[in-house]
Amino acid sequence: MPSTLPETELHNPQTTKTPLDPHLKALENEAIHIFREVAAEFEKPVMLYSVGKDSSVLLHLARKAFYPGRVPFPLLHVNTGWKFAEMIAFRNDIVKKYDLDFIEHINPRGKAENVTPFTHGSALFTDIMKTEGLRQALDAGGFDAAFGGARRDEEASRAKERIYSFRTPEHRWDPRAQRPELWNIYNGMIRKGESVRAFPLSNWTEVDIWRYIQVEDIPLVPLYYAKERPYVERDGMMILAEDPRLELLPGETVQHGSIRFRTLGDFPLTGAIPSQATNLEEVIAELEIATVSERQGRAIDRDQSGSMEKKKREGYF
Amino acid sequence: MTVSAIAQAAESKTGTVTAFPAAEAARAVRDTRPLRLITCGSVDDGKSTLIGRLLWDTKAVKEDQAATLRRDSGKQNDLGLPDFALLLDGLQAEREQGITIDVAYRYFATDKRSFIVADTPGHEQYTRNMATGASTADLAVLLVDARTGLLEQTRRHATIASLMGIKQFVLAVNKFDLVGYDRARFDQITHEFRELALSLGVRQITAIPMSALKGENVVYDGKASMPWYEGQTLVEVLELATVRSAQTVGFRLPVQRVSRPGESFRGYQGTVAGGSVKPGDSVVILPSGMVANVTKIITFDLVRNAAVAGDAITLVLDRQVDVSRGDMIVSIDSQPQVGLDFDAQLVALQAEGIQPGRRYWLKSGSRRQRVTANPVSQLDLKTGSWTQRTGLLPMNGIGKVHLSFDENAVFDAYEQNRTTGAFILIDPDTNNTVAGGMITAKRSSLTDLRSDEARVILSLPADLADQLMATELFSRRRDETDLRRMTSGEASQIFKDAAVDI
Numbered sequence: 001m002p003s004t005l006p007e008t009e010l011h012n013p014q015t016t017k018t019p020l021d022p023h024l025k026a027l028e029n030e031a032i033h034i035f036r037e038v039a040a041e042f043e044k045p046v047m048l049y050s051v052g053k054d055s056s057v058l059l060h061l062a063r064k065a066f067y068p069g070r071v072p073f074p075l076l077h078v079n080t081g082w083k084f085a086e087m088i089a090f091r092n093d094i095v096k097k098y099d100l101d102f103i104e105h106i107n108p109r110g111k112a113e114n115v116t117p118f119t120h121g122s123a124l125f126t127d128i129m130k131t132e133g134l135r136q137a138l139d140a141g142g143f144d145a146a147f148g149g150a151r152r153d154e155e156a157s158r159a160k161e162r163i164y165s166f167r168t169p170e171h172r173w174d175p176r177a178q179r180p181e182l183w184n185i186y187n188g189m190i191r192k193g194e195s196v197r198a199f200p201l202s203n204w205t206e207v208d209i210w211r212y213i214q215v216e217d218i219p220l221v222p223l224y225y226a227k228e229r230p231y232v233e234r235d236g237m238m239i240l241a242e243d244p245r246l247e248l249l250p251g252e253t254v255q256h257g258s259i260r261f262r263t264l265g266d267f268p269l270t271g272a273i274p275s276q277a278t279n280l281e282e283v284i285a286e287l288e289i290a291t292v293s294e295r296q297g298r299a300i301d302r303d304q305s306g307s308m309e310k311k312k313r314e315g316y317f
Numbered sequence: 318m319t320v321s322a323i324a325q326a327a328e329s330k331t332g333t334v335t336a337f338p339a340a341e342a343a344r345a346v347r348d349t350r351p352l353r354l355i356t357c358g359s360v361d362d363g364k365s366t367l368i369g370r371l372l373w374d375t376k377a378v379k380e381d382q383a384a385t386l387r388r389d390s391g392k393q394n395d396l397g398l399p400d401f402a403l404l405l406d407g408l409q410a411e412r413e414q415g416i417t418i419d420v421a422y423r424y425f426a427t428d429k430r431s432f433i434v435a436d437t438p439g440h441e442q443y444t445r446n447m448a449t450g451a452s453t454a455d456l457a458v459l460l461v462d463a464r465t466g467l468l469e470q471t472r473r474h475a476t477i478a479s480l481m482g483i484k485q486f487v488l489a490v491n492k493f494d495l496v497g498y499d500r501a502r503f504d505q506i507t508h509e510f511r512e513l514a515l516s517l518g519v520r521q522i523t524a525i526p527m528s529a530l531k532g533e534n535v536v537y538d539g540k541a542s543m544p545w546y547e548g549q550t551l552v553e554v555l556e557l558a559t560v561r562s563a564q565t566v567g568f569r570l571p572v573q574r575v576s577r578p579g580e581s582f583r584g585y586q587g588t589v590a591g592g593s594v595k596p597g598d599s600v601v602i603l604p605s606g607m608v609a610n611v612t613k614i615i616t617f618d619l620v621r622n623a624a625v626a627g628d629a630i631t632l633v634l635d636r637q638v639d640v641s642r643g644d645m646i647v648s649i650d651s652q653p654q655v656g657l658d659f660d661a662q663l664v665a666l667q668a669e670g671i672q673p674g675r676r677y678w679l680k681s682g683s684r685r686q687r688v689t690a691n692p693v694s695q696l697d698l699k700t701g702s703w704t705q706r707t708g709l710l711p712m713n714g715i716g717k718v719h720l721s722f723d724e725n726a727v728f729d730a731y732e733q734n735r736t737t738g739a740f741i742l743i744d745p746d747t748n749n750t751v752a753g754g755m756i757t758a759k760r761s762s763l764t765d766l767r768s769d770e771a772r773v774i775l776s777l778p779a780d781l782a783d784q785l786m787a788t789e790l791f792s793r794r795r796d797e798t799d800l801r802r803m804t805s806g807e808a809s810q811i812f813k814d815a816a817v818d819i
Contacts, residue, residue, distance in 0.1 A: 023431055025627075026350040032629035033573070033588045037683065040574040040642050064617035065586075065629070069578035152422045159421040178419065180445060180666045182452040182753040183739045184588075185680055189748040203351075203433055205424045 567651025
């Protein structure tokens with residue numbers, strides 16, 4: 001049996017690359033194992049791709065898992081229509097560069113009913129555009145497994161979520177009826193209509209993500225790096241003031257400063273931090289002395305007590 | 318962040334300066350894998366406080382999380398620290414009931430190492446959760462209240478942990494401040510525990526007197542209160558603990574999927590579950606028994622000259638053999654057991670228990686097949702003894718069972734390999750995971766054969782033998798055969814000897 005690699009699939013191994021330390025290697029191996037297991041067990045997997053740093057790591061691991069083959073499932077971006085413009089440009093480049101199958105979904109209700117984060121508030125906006133949008137996209141595609149980049153260290157209710165997180169046909173998550181998950185043996189048996197959300201990054205922490213991006217040289221949306229950018233201060237958050245749809249409220253002025261983002265989402269709901277970190281080394285250096293968790297910039301987590309758990313029960317990722 | 322939350326965070330910064338060191342420790346490159354551990358103990362033993370303390374003193378709790386915590390808890394304890402339990406109990410239902418009802422995973426790190434803690438409840442009815450948390454753990458921290466000492470549940474937790482293959486125990490003698498830091502009390506509890514651990518075959522035992530509430534001997538030492546204690550803090554023990562490794566056993570690759578990106582390439586993808594492999598090695602594909610040689614080990618980064626246990630790889634063989642998902646590629650000179658009948662121990666995880674004669678799905682590695690599990694005996698967790706029981710194994714019960722397969726199964730003993738010796742049972746009606754199990758031995762069918770049954774010894778060229786073994790007929794009855802590989806010189810000697818005997 002000839003065993004040459006197909007020429008078209010062969011990328012250039014970075015022979016001079018720093019090898020991963022045993023800690024990151026173990027996390028990488030685990031993630032690849034999960035990717036392969038889901039791809040083999042489910043009929044129609046899809047990968048949720050949000051363009052952020054965790055998604056970028058997830059995509060990198062997917063490419064590793066299936067090399068020398070292509071990533072054997074499409075990427076799904078549930079767009080809200082309110083993402084940072086730089087995210088969309090970056091996304092389009094990545095899809096082309098890595099020859100990926102790609103699906104974008106925007107909940108049609110958003111346009112029809114003019115749902116915006118300004119008019120509907122962050123809670124309702126997120127519920128319609130993200131939670132409902134995600135359900136629509138998964139149903140439309142008939143996907144029985146969806147990869148996500150969630151990590152257990154992000155938020156309290158995630159700490160108890162399984163790597164294979166079972167969902168009812170209505171996409172509901174019941175934290176009390178989770179299947180026990182022992183060793184690295186995953187139970188992928190489901191009935192028609194049911195699905196599984198799979199989380200290959202479950203055991204990664206924020207520091208792991210950044211260090212992996214550094215060692216593996218994974219491209220990121222430039223918004224993660226500090227630059228002189230226009231912003232307004234609103235509700236204690238620094239909102240990027242580039243999109244013409246952002247209307248200034250009385251008393252607000254556009255300011256300029258060196259800022260960057262620790263997480264990326266919808267620009268009106270994602271706060272920047274003042275920073276001088278213009279490259280990865282500096283971002284990591286800042287992170288290692290940071291005393292505030294990364295979700296601090298997210299309005300949606302704090303809407304109400306236990307808010308993430310409530311969203312997840314309803315089908316949010 | 319709302320203005321009030323900012324204010325709270327700012328307040329917390331100035332209010333309890335000691336709780337928030339100015340800077341997180343710089344995180345060096347880790348030269349070890351993360352240590353996975355499980356904490357066992359009841360609500361009363363202060364387990365949540367211990368984990369909260371670990372997270373707090375290693376700076377794994379961020380300011381805004383702490384601010385939320387302060388807001389939720391409303392009151393603080395007399396040391397000016399928030400109620401750590403609230404930090405851990407992630408689900409609303411649990412907060413309402415005030416108990417932890419499932420397995421949660423926590424993450425913290427020191428300069429030397431990172432840690433994954435499986436946080437599991439201590440109540441008796443939650444044996445299943447402890448078994449789940451213990452399945453991936455390298456080390457168990459068993460908590461006792463210094464005032465009460467060892468309890469029946471301590472034995473229960475230690476028994477489950479050792480059954481699940483954990484070889485390192487740390488006994489945390491907590492609330493030690495409440496017994497006046499009495500050294501004699503510590504020695505007494507430690508002695509009792511050592512006896513218990515040894516009776517379970519666990520030899521790596523460390524006992525630590527501590528106060529999780531005050532942070533003594535958890536991350537920082539407690540010399541001010543107990544100058545007589547010269548041992549390590551909990552974190553020091555954890556930093557030096559060993560991570561289990563399956564590298565010393567034979568090569569095992571459960572095949573997850575076959576990669577065929579083009580006509581000219583066929584690679585077998587999976588995670589090495591034991592031993593190591595390098596190009597040129599001879600391997601056997603089980604259960605078929607076909608033989609091949611490794612030509613390449615491929616990963617995204619480079620074509621490698623070796624792979625070891627834990628590595629996720631793509632393996633290329635030198636000949637066209639029939640390999641599919643669920644098969645296991647193993648070293649030719651150190652093979653796992655192949656057969657239809659195995660002995661195992663298992664933990665029943667669901668309300669309906671494990672029913673004698675019922676057909677379940679068994680999943681081990683990437684292989685899924687039908688099986689019946691017939692209970693033989695059940696472990697009494699109070700006494701640690703096994704009693705005969707052939708009926709239903711109830712939820713949270715730990716039992717010995719006979720597994721019977723329709724088609725050949727491939728296992729190592731769990732003692733030898735925690736990956737290829739482990740399995741789960743899935744109920745075919747509900748699709749739920751109903752048991753976690755560990756193989757103890759293969760039940761030999763050869764011993765059941767009458768000794769006067771006619772047998773034939775053949776000597777064949779290796780390639781012909783490989784082709785015969787690849788047939789369906791042979792594969793179906795492989796369990797009844799004996800196989801030795803040797804040179805043609807050795808084979809002819811055997812035949813010569815046999816002829817002389819006749």
